[in-house]
Amino acid sequence: MTKIELVKEKIGGIHAIPELAPQWKKLNLAEILKRNAAFVSVSQNKSLYEPWGAQGFENHRERGNLPATIDVVQAARKASNFVSFSWVGYSVFREDYPQTIFDKVQYETWVENLNFTEEQKEKDNELVDELQELVEPGDLQFNEIALQTAFVGTPLPLELARKQVEVIVFTGIHLDWCIEGNVRSARDHGYLPIVIGDATGCKYPEEEAAAMRRINNYFAPVISAETFVNLLKQPV
Numbered sequence: 001m002t003k004i005e006l007v008k009e010k011i012g013g014i015h016a017i018p019e020l021a022p023q024w025k026k027l028n029l030a031e032i033l034k035r036n037a038a039f040v041s042v043s044q045n046k047s048l049y050e051p052w053g054a055q056g057f058e059n060h061r062e063r064g065n066l067p068a069t070i071d072v073v074q075a076a077r078k079a080s081n082f083v084s085f086s087w088v089g090y091s092v093f094r095e096d097y098p099q100t101i102f103d104k105v106q107y108e109t110w111v112e113n114l115n116f117t118e119e120q121k122e123k124d125n126e127l128v129d130e131l132q133e134l135v136e137p138g139d140l141q142f143n144e145i146a147l148q149t150a151f152v153g154t155p156l157p158l159e160l161a162r163k164q165v166e167v168i169v170f171t172g173i174h175l176d177w178c179i180e181g182n183v184r185s186a187r188d189h190g191y192l193p194i195v196i197g198d199a200t201g202c203k204y205p206e207e208e209a210a211a212m213r214r215i216n217n218y219f220a221p222v223i224s225a226e227t228f229v230n231l232l233k234q235p236v
Contacts, residue, residue, distance in 0.1 A: 012205030013064045017197035017224055018213050024221040030234035032192060035166045036083055038159075039076045041131065042150065042172030042179060043090030044069060049128040054092045054114055060173060060201050066130060068199035068225040069171045073134050075229045076169065083163045087135060088150045089143040090178060091125045097145055106147075148181030151189060160191070167192045169228070170220075171199035176211035183220045193220040196228055 047053040049061045060066065076082040091097075093116065094107040116124065126132070127141070135141065140159055146152040160168070168191050170179055179200050186193040195215055202208045216222040223231075 012201070012208040014068075014198040014224055016205075016209040016212050017222055018209070018216050020221055020223075021217050024216070027221075028236065029194075029221065029223070030231045031236040032167055033079075033169075033194070033228075033231050034081055034236055035192075036164050037076070037079070037081050037167040037169060038084035038086065038163070038165045039073060039082055039169050040086045040088060040150065040156075040171075040182070041069060041073075041127075042088045042144070042170065042182060043174065044087075044128055044131055044172050045089060045124065046126050046128050047090075047092055047124040048173050054111065054116065054124050058173075058201075058203055063201055063205060065171070065173070065199050065201045066128065068196065070130060070134065071225045072169065072171055072196050072199055072228055073131070075232050077134075077136075079232050084140070084159055084165055085136070085138075086140040086142075086150070086156055086159065087127050087131065088154075088156070088172070088178075089125055089127070089141070090173075091121070091143055093121045093124070103147065144178065148178050149185045150182055151185040157189070165191065167194065169194050169196065171196050173201050175200040175202045175208055175215075180211065180215055180219070183215055187219055194228075195220050195222045196225050197222045198224050 048055045048058055050056050092110050140155055142154050144150050150156045168186050170193060172179055183193045183195060197212050202211055212222045
C-alpha cells in the first residue's frame, strides 16, 4: 500500500498505536524522559527503504516511520539528558554471522532468491541517507550479530553502563522482531524502554496493531513521535 492508501484505510503506523496500558498511566513519562537516556535506531537500512533493497518491497519509505524517526532524533539531540545515540544495523545477508543450525537454515531462506554482489550487499546494509545525515561524532554504528537483539556481542551494553543510561527510546524495523526483542532484553537488563510506534514498522502494516498492543501491554509504553516531542518539552 502507498502512504495515501494506508492513511485512508487507517492501517498501521500512527493508527496502530494503542492507548497506554493501565500500568503506564501511573507513570510520569515526562519525568522519566528527563533521566539519562539513549536513542536506539534498529535496522533503518537502505534494504528496507530503497526500492532496490533486498527488503524494499515492504515500502517503508511510504509508510511514515522515517519522518517520525527524524522528528524523534532531532528532539532528542536538543535534550541534554540524551547521552547516547546508537544506529544498529541488521543485515539480511548473514553468511559470515556466527550461527546455529537453526540460524543457518533461517538465514539461507531469507536470501535464497536474491542474487546480490558483495558491493550490493554492503550498500543494502547502509543506514538510509536521511538518517545517516543525522549521525554525529560519538554515536555508535554497529550491526546486530544475534538473531534479534543488540544486547549480545555488541558495544551497546558497555555504552549504556558507562553513560549510566536508564531510559532507552527505540525506533526501527521490524517492530515485531528486532524492536520487540530488544525491548524485552532492555527490560530484563533493568532499563526503561519506550517505543515510538509510528517510527517503527512490521513487514506488513496490518500486523502492527497487534505487535504494538503486545509490547504496550507487557513490556514498554508505546507512544507517538509527536507525544515524545511534547513530553520532552514538559516541565517536571
